[in-house]
Amino acid sequence: MRLTEPRPLLQQGMLVLAVVLLFALVAGNVQANIARLNIEVGFGFLQRTAGFDIAQALIPYPHSATYLRAILVAFVNTALVAVVSIVAGTVLGLFVALARLAANPLVSLLALAYIEAVRNIPLLLQLFFWYFSVLGSLPLPRQSLDLLGAVFLNKRGLSLPAPVAEPGLFPFLVVAAAALVAAWLLLRRARRLRIASGRPQPALLAAAAGCLLALLVYPLVFGRPVAWQLPELHGFNIAGGVAIIPEFVAMAVGMSVYGSAFIAELIRGGILTVGKGQTEAGLALGLSRARIYARIITPQVFRAVIPPLTGQYITLLKNSSLAAAIGYPDLMLIVAGTTLNQTGQPLEVMAVAMGCYLLLNLLISLAGTALDRRMRIVER
Amino acid sequence: MGRIAAFLRQCVSTPLNAVISAAILVWLGYAIVGTVHWALLDAVWSGPGPQACAGVDAACWLFIRDRIMQILFGTYPEQELWRIATCGLVALALGVLVALPWRSGKLPAVLAVLVLYPVFAGIMLHGGVFGLSVVPTAKWGGLLLTVVIAAWTIAASLPLGLALALARRSDLPILASLAVLYIDLMRGLPLVGILFVAIVLFPMFVPPGVDVDVLVRTLVAFALFNAANMAEVMRGGIQSVPKAQHEAAMALGLRPWQVMALCILPQAIRAAMPGIVNVSVAIIKETTIVLIAGLFDFLGVLQSGLIDPVWIIGDQIRQTAYFFAGVVFFVVCFGLSRFSARIERRLDVGRRY
Numbered sequence: 001m002r003l004t005e006p007r008p009l010l011q012q013g014m015l016v017l018a019v020v021l022l023f024a025l026v027a028g029n030v031q032a033n034i035a036r037l038n039i040e041v042g043f044g045f046l047q048r049t050a051g052f053d054i055a056q057a058l059i060p061y062p063h064s065a066t067y068l069r070a071i072l073v074a075f076v077n078t079a080l081v082a083v084v085s086i087v088a089g090t091v092l093g094l095f096v097a098l099a100r101l102a103a104n105p106l107v108s109l110l111a112l113a114y115i116e117a118v119r120n121i122p123l124l125l126q127l128f129f130w131y132f133s134v135l136g137s138l139p140l141p142r143q144s145l146d147l148l149g150a151v152f153l154n155k156r157g158l159s160l161p162a163p164v165a166e167p168g169l170f171p172f173l174v175v176a177a178a179a180l181v182a183a184w185l186l187l188r189r190a191r192r193l194r195i196a197s198g199r200p201q202p203a204l205l206a207a208a209a210g211c212l213l214a215l216l217v218y219p220l221v222f223g224r225p226v227a228w229q230l231p232e233l234h235g236f237n238i239a240g241g242v243a244i245i246p247e248f249v250a251m252a253v254g255m256s257v258y259g260s261a262f263i264a265e266l267i268r269g270g271i272l273t274v275g276k277g278q279t280e281a282g283l284a285l286g287l288s289r290a291r292i293y294a295r296i297i298t299p300q301v302f303r304a305v306i307p308p309l310t311g312q313y314i315t316l317l318k319n320s321s322l323a324a325a326i327g328y329p330d331l332m333l334i335v336a337g338t339t340l341n342q343t344g345q346p347l348e349v350m351a352v353a354m355g356c357y358l359l360l361n362l363l364i365s366l367a368g369t370a371l372d373r374r375m376r377i378v379e380r
Numbered sequence: 381m382g383r384i385a386a387f388l389r390q391c392v393s394t395p396l397n398a399v400i401s402a403a404i405l406v407w408l409g410y411a412i413v414g415t416v417h418w419a420l421l422d423a424v425w426s427g428p429g430p431q432a433c434a435g436v437d438a439a440c441w442l443f444i445r446d447r448i449m450q451i452l453f454g455t456y457p458e459q460e461l462w463r464i465a466t467c468g469l470v471a472l473a474l475g476v477l478v479a480l481p482w483r484s485g486k487l488p489a490v491l492a493v494l495v496l497y498p499v500f501a502g503i504m505l506h507g508g509v510f511g512l513s514v515v516p517t518a519k520w521g522g523l524l525l526t527v528v529i530a531a532w533t534i535a536a537s538l539p540l541g542l543a544l545a546l547a548r549r550s551d552l553p554i555l556a557s558l559a560v561l562y563i564d565l566m567r568g569l570p571l572v573g574i575l576f577v578a579i580v581l582f583p584m585f586v587p588p589g590v591d592v593d594v595l596v597r598t599l600v601a602f603a604l605f606n607a608a609n610m611a612e613v614m615r616g617g618i619q620s621v622p623k624a625q626h627e628a629a630m631a632l633g634l635r636p637w638q639v640m641a642l643c644i645l646p647q648a649i650r651a652a653m654p655g656i657v658n659v660s661v662a663i664i665k666e667t668t669i670v671l672i673a674g675l676f677d678f679l680g681v682l683q684s685g686l687i688d689p690v691w692i693i694g695d696q697i698r699q700t701a702y703f704f705a706g707v708v709f710f711v712v713c714f715g716l717s718r719f720s721a722r723i724e725r726r727l728d729v730g731r732r733y
Contacts, residue, residue, distance in 0.1 A: 012553075015558070029588070030584050103397065104397045105391060106404045120710045120714045122679070128679075129706075133699060320570075322669070325672060347584065350573075350580065353576075354569055
């Protein structure tokens, strides 16, 4: 580097000086403002009792819970809505991408219309639409829309059957784990032998299938490991089952739909880059269509779309911060909203909120990088 | 004619395809007829008041008409609307002037316009000098606010983004790593978070007693956030220019800044054009977020109109408002992306390498 030459050295020295001066100026202002407004400093508030309710808490959140616990609840809520939207958005996006590439031009055109409509309308408007227009116009609990008497949808949200552990759950889990591990080991062995000998290994494959079949038969013999508690109408409300708040439903649906349009375009791009030549080469080798898709096309498409998909997932996570606008208790609403208002310590609270987003971001990009490295072809 | 025939043939290429096509056509027919009835034929276009829409299961354009001034300008005083019109006309005139095919000195002229117009528009809209009465930003709203925020953000994030992209590629390691840190930090945080920081923390960052307008804070947050996005797009453009171009320009004896300004950037910006438009479309969509900062933009005015007790007469009002907002955003954003596709094709013609 030219670090030792006088001019670059001087330029960088001045740059560092400018940055330090800017920070010193801001820090001085912050200190003056804190002294003037008589604001408490430090993270002591984290251990104090929060004293507000949170509409959705996946971890225990008693009345005496601290701010730290409230922030944790909000963190889990943000992560939950992001993960659900990412998974649902990817599945939906895959279907839209396939529709976009369909041989039937009408199907393709319809998929294009979906993509353009969803991409060109602000997410906030779409969330308003799902929350106020769609969920808001649903019937009251007494006239809930129900599916087979197990799933109920109304103005107050969605009710699903809740799994309840039966006494046989623990032994079942042990047996299930053993069967899955055995099947995996058998399949791996079959694959190695097949590659070494060039012959298929039907006996090993059958043994692996037997393991999985045993897993299906087990509950029939020893009883169900899990019972389902159905939601029921009690008075003016639905009781029992898992109750999902309408804010979550609106967020999950809105973000999945919004994400699916972008994801569909990424997947379509990935499929197009693999190209026709690969399919033709596979056919020339005498492989079946199914095998070509499973072994040649899909891995390459997967490889091509992982980096852009990771970026899209991070965007979706960041978009989840719009939850505050419809009242879903995420990091923005609970931390930057309620906690900030109650403690009056904007500096510390915003640092915590932004730190949480950076942490979630880091987790997604680490997962993406790890997957990318595993999938990458090692080139010489 | 041939293309339509080919299209139709593909629709019925196999029996299954024919069935699918028929099903889609039937569904499309119902959907289109239903939408036309809802939005146009059965809709209420005029009437004495909200009761004209009561019980009508179709669009209530009366609601939009009733509030059109707020939707367009917020609570901007009516006798001062000429100022907005002047700003719009001047912008239109400048746009036409720039679009005309003249060449000499165009770049400095465009740069001068980009610097001077925001000053002019700011003075015109806010007033307080030259005998113009002050219109506080709290009175700005509706489409006016959306346009102000979007136009400012796009115009400000372009030079900022370019500076960041150049800093990131600089030979000076401290400068480059500072740029990387800034870009990654901004791109790792949600805009809502940045906006919150601007709203609640900005007052703590300035000397005590200095009060910064909420709109100004919002504009700063939008510009700083989107500069990072623009920087990445520009960096992509700069990287797409072959290294030989750089070497060739150096060999001609140009100075480093001349190489950048005369050789690399013109090609880089052309390559980055689609990305720049994408970021601009994203900016237009995300202006709606200012609702969280307590500003009433285009969507915010519509949304707040829905809680007016006079208009709580049924779901059709809300549906009309969202339909209207959706169509407006779609037309602008989709139009812009089509426009960019056309520019891209036009620029492609001149590519030689």
